[in-house]
Amino acid sequence: MAEITYREALNQALAEEMERDPDVFLMGEEVGVYNGAYKVSKGLLDRFGEMRVVDTPITELGFTGLGVGSAMVGLRPVIEFMTYNFSILAFDQVVNSAAKLLSMSGGQFPIPITFRGPTGAALQLSAQHSQALEAMYAHFPGIKVVVPGTPADAKGLLKTSIRDDDPVAFFEGEMLYNIKGEVPEDEDFTIPLGVAEVKNEGSDVSIITHGKMVHVALQAAGKLAEDEVSAEVLDLRCLRPLDTDAILATVAKTNRVVILEEGWPYGGISTTLTTLIQEEAFDHLDAPILRVTQADVPMPYAKGLEKLAKPSVERVVEQVNKVLYR
Amino acid sequence: MAESTKKKKKGGRKKSDAEMEVKAEEASEQADVSEETTDQEAIAAESAGDETTDEGDNQVAAPKRPDPDWQKAEKPDLSLDERLQGLEEDQLRQMMKDMLLARRFEEKAAEAYALGKIGGFCHLYIGQEAVVTGAVHAQTPDDYVMTAYREHAHALQVGMEPGVVMAELFGKETGCSRGKGGSMHMFDKERNYLGGHGIVGGQVPLALGVAWAIKYRKEERVMQVYMGEAAVNQGAFHESLNMAALWGLPVVFIVENNRFGMGTAWERASSLYDISQKSKAYAMPGRVADGMDVLDMYRVTKEAVDRAREDSGPTLIEARTYRFVGHSMSDPVHGVYRTKEDVEEHKEQKDPIRLFADVLDEAGIVSQEELEEMDDEAKRISAESVEFADEAPDPEPSALYEDVYANEDVNGRLYFDGRERP
Numbered sequence: 001m002a003e004i005t006y007r008e009a010l011n012q013a014l015a016e017e018m019e020r021d022p023d024v025f026l027m028g029e030e031v032g033v034y035n036g037a038y039k040v041s042k043g044l045l046d047r048f049g050e051m052r053v054v055d056t057p058i059t060e061l062g063f064t065g066l067g068v069g070s071a072m073v074g075l076r077p078v079i080e081f082m083t084y085n086f087s088i089l090a091f092d093q094v095v096n097s098a099a100k101l102l103s104m105s106g107g108q109f110p111i112p113i114t115f116r117g118p119t120g121a122a123l124q125l126s127a128q129h130s131q132a133l134e135a136m137y138a139h140f141p142g143i144k145v146v147v148p149g150t151p152a153d154a155k156g157l158l159k160t161s162i163r164d165d166d167p168v169a170f171f172e173g174e175m176l177y178n179i180k181g182e183v184p185e186d187e188d189f190t191i192p193l194g195v196a197e198v199k200n201e202g203s204d205v206s207i208i209t210h211g212k213m214v215h216v217a218l219q220a221a222g223k224l225a226e227d228e229v230s231a232e233v234l235d236l237r238c239l240r241p242l243d244t245d246a247i248l249a250t251v252a253k254t255n256r257v258v259i260l261e262e263g264w265p266y267g268g269i270s271t272t273l274t275t276l277i278q279e280e281a282f283d284h285l286d287a288p289i290l291r292v293t294q295a296d297v298p299m300p301y302a303k304g305l306e307k308l309a310k311p312s313v314e315r316v317v318e319q320v321n322k323v324l325y326r
Numbered sequence: 327m328a329e330s331t332k333k334k335k336k337g338g339r340k341k342s343d344a345e346m347e348v349k350a351e352e353a354s355e356q357a358d359v360s361e362e363t364t365d366q367e368a369i370a371a372e373s374a375g376d377e378t379t380d381e382g383d384n385q386v387a388a389p390k391r392p393d394p395d396w397q398k399a400e401k402p403d404l405s406l407d408e409r410l411q412g413l414e415e416d417q418l419r420q421m422m423k424d425m426l427l428a429r430r431f432e433e434k435a436a437e438a439y440a441l442g443k444i445g446g447f448c449h450l451y452i453g454q455e456a457v458v459t460g461a462v463h464a465q466t467p468d469d470y471v472m473t474a475y476r477e478h479a480h481a482l483q484v485g486m487e488p489g490v491v492m493a494e495l496f497g498k499e500t501g502c503s504r505g506k507g508g509s510m511h512m513f514d515k516e517r518n519y520l521g522g523h524g525i526v527g528g529q530v531p532l533a534l535g536v537a538w539a540i541k542y543r544k545e546e547r548v549m550q551v552y553m554g555e556a557a558v559n560q561g562a563f564h565e566s567l568n569m570a571a572l573w574g575l576p577v578v579f580i581v582e583n584n585r586f587g588m589g590t591a592w593e594r595a596s597s598l599y600d601i602s603q604k605s606k607a608y609a610m611p612g613r614v615a616d617g618m619d620v621l622d623m624y625r626v627t628k629e630a631v632d633r634a635r636e637d638s639g640p641t642l643i644e645a646r647t648y649r650f651v652g653h654s655m656s657d658p659v660h661g662v663y664r665t666k667e668d669v670e671e672h673k674e675q676k677d678p679i680r681l682f683a684d685v686l687d688e689a690g691i692v693s694q695e696e697l698e699e700m701d702d703e704a705k706r707i708s709a710e711s712v713e714f715a716d717e718a719p720d721p722e723p724s725a726l727y728e729d730v731y732a733n734e735d736v737n738g739r740l741y742f743d744g745r746e747r748p
Binding site: 025051056057059061062063064065066067068069070071072073074075077092093096097101102103104105106107108109110111112141142144164165166192193194195196238240241242243244245272276279 | 470501502503504505506507511513514515520521522523524525528530531532533534535536537538539541542561562565566568569572728729730731732733736737738739740741742744
């Protein structure tokens with residue numbers, strides 16, 4: 001084990017998978033000469049050459065479709081969105097091509113593509129550059145959605161995503177690239193899709209979350225511990241496939257649930273989880289399920305307003321106290 | 327480049343790539359167009375306070391209604407032998423058989439649609455047969471074909487079994503897409519037929535990706551992608567042409583210009599009438615083919631396919647054609663957007679099958695009698711395809727959740743409808 005950043009973990013995963021399989025290539029804006037807008041692809045152009053680390057024009061719909069088309073004939077593209085905000089321009093190819101070609105062709109054309117890039121808010125990037133779009137992707141059958149929150153999960157899950165035969169939307173946290181963590185050095189280290197992980201054991205309440213919000217949940221759990229509240233933090237790690245067993249197990253264990261996500265509440269991940277829990281674990285609940293999401297507004301620029309809009313440790317603690325009737 | 331120079335000698339009037347890019351010629355062509363100023367243009371120029379210049383260098387060609395010989399606009403005046411391009415008699419016969427099958431198959435599909443055996447959208451190809459037959463004959467079975475949703479003839483042209491195509495239209499388990507795709511989403515991996523796409527222009531970037539894969543693997547294959555003229559206004563088209571030229575990808579873009587995007591005439595939809603000229607924005611050769619003449623389609627596509635294979639360079643082809651039927655089965659043949667006379671005139675004077683039959687007759691290759699035999703054969707095959715589709719089984723309920731994910735062997739849940747899987 002070595003302690004490396006989330007960024008380095010992703011870089012290792014890309015390099016290892018490109019080394020392992022000549023059909024894997026990385027394409028996107030500034031991934032080559034510039035070494036990646038967030039330096040995730042640093043050094044890869046020098047190592048693998050310009051057919052495998054490809055700088056594109058700013059043409060998201062075009063290069064996303066290109067990736068899907070190349071996957072139709074067996075390549076395994078990794079398409080980097082400089083941020084997922086820009087993937088909205090490419091969404092037709094994600095939804096109408098990548099997600100549906102296998103089904104529409106009666107099973108003839110699997111699409112082994114990985115889309116990846118940062119999601120969610122950073123600092124004062126305002127409305128168009130701060131969106132957490134996981135729910136939008138998870139809405140469509142045919143796509144898998146992966147949302148790692150730690151360096152080890154980032155590496156293990158990116159490797160699995162690239163090896164998977166389906167389209168995978170892999171969401172990185174824009175504020176996570178610099179965080180450090182222990183990551184196995186073994187080149188065969190992978191983490192299977194659809195396995196959640198309890199990041200903090202607890203018995204009074206379950207905070208179910210993913211991605212960057214795992215860290216908000218852990219801080220909240222720390223604060224709650226000071227008040228002698230034992231909060232379990234379940235990191236979903238994948239949204240589709242979804243580890244429903246782990247969700248139902250933590251609900252059965254604590255009987256109280258707060259769902260925390262960075263995206264908006266309407267039709268969000270938390271909406272689906274709430275439905276699932278009330279359908280399948282209703283009898284285990286001792287309180288209504290509460291949520292912490294982004295404020296239901298476009299992200300404002302002003303520092304104070306932005307802080308108000310984002311999910312926060314304080315909001316989580318508040319909602320936990322409510323489900324505990326404290 | 328070498329190839330096109332060679333062709334030039336043969337074709338007489340064909341322009342080389344270099345010549346295509348000569349600005350002076352272009353400017354004079356544009357000036358010609360601008361002389362026939364439309365009312366709209368005059369109004370626009372007046373309101374903008376512009377003074378029109380004779381040079382016309384920066385002028386955009388005004389929307390222009392086609393003259394009666396619009397399809398033949400850039401066709402060289404060739405002798406019979408030159409038109410036949412040294413093609414083997416067998417191949418010429420096959421082209422005729424392919425066009426007849428496309429026609430008769432579509433007629434059967436229309437019948438089946440009227441009987442309720444085919445559902446959803448169903449776009450027929452009647453009138454446009456020369457385009458795909460001529461173009462696919464210009465490449466090899468190793469090359470790829472992809473198109474939009476007016477695609478039954480494309481599926482047949484790459485060699486798919488007519489019964490399997492009809493079964494897909496009927497939504498049957500033994501259809502080419504197991505009844506999941508229907509009229510708009512046919513695929514055949516074995517025959518390098520990549521669909522069958524329903525979003526206007528959406529297939530163009532996909533084709534770019536296939537061409538990318540060809541280059542990536544250093545293969546000598548070619549990607550042929552078809553689209554209707556309305557797709558040319560989509561961003562996907564322009565993004566794809568740019569990258570195809572930027573990276574030198576072996577792709578041939580074939581625009582089937584049947585003049586109407588559903589009910590919108592091209593002159594009402596594009597600021598520039600000549601689609602082939604759009605290639606110039608991407609430093610790519612652009613060509614016009616007579617889409618009612620299978621031999622012209624072959625000639626123009628062959629040059630593009632050879633260039634793609636040898637130099638890995640893309641070409642934009644505007645195939646000027648016409649559909650004799652409505653946009654889909656749910657709208658009338660002419661509607662309010664074109665006249666009955668226009669349709670009738672095309673059917674009488676420009677039917678691609680009749681035009682080709684005349685050529686083959688003149689060349690002494692296919693007699694009237696043999697043509698009738700071929701036609702009977704096409705009708706028989708089409709009728710049999712309906713029988714096959716009629717008898718084919720419906721998909722089992724268990725198929726509902728099949729082929730949604732290729733790799734379902736994962737932990738966790740993939741489906742959230744809370745239903746038992748049948």
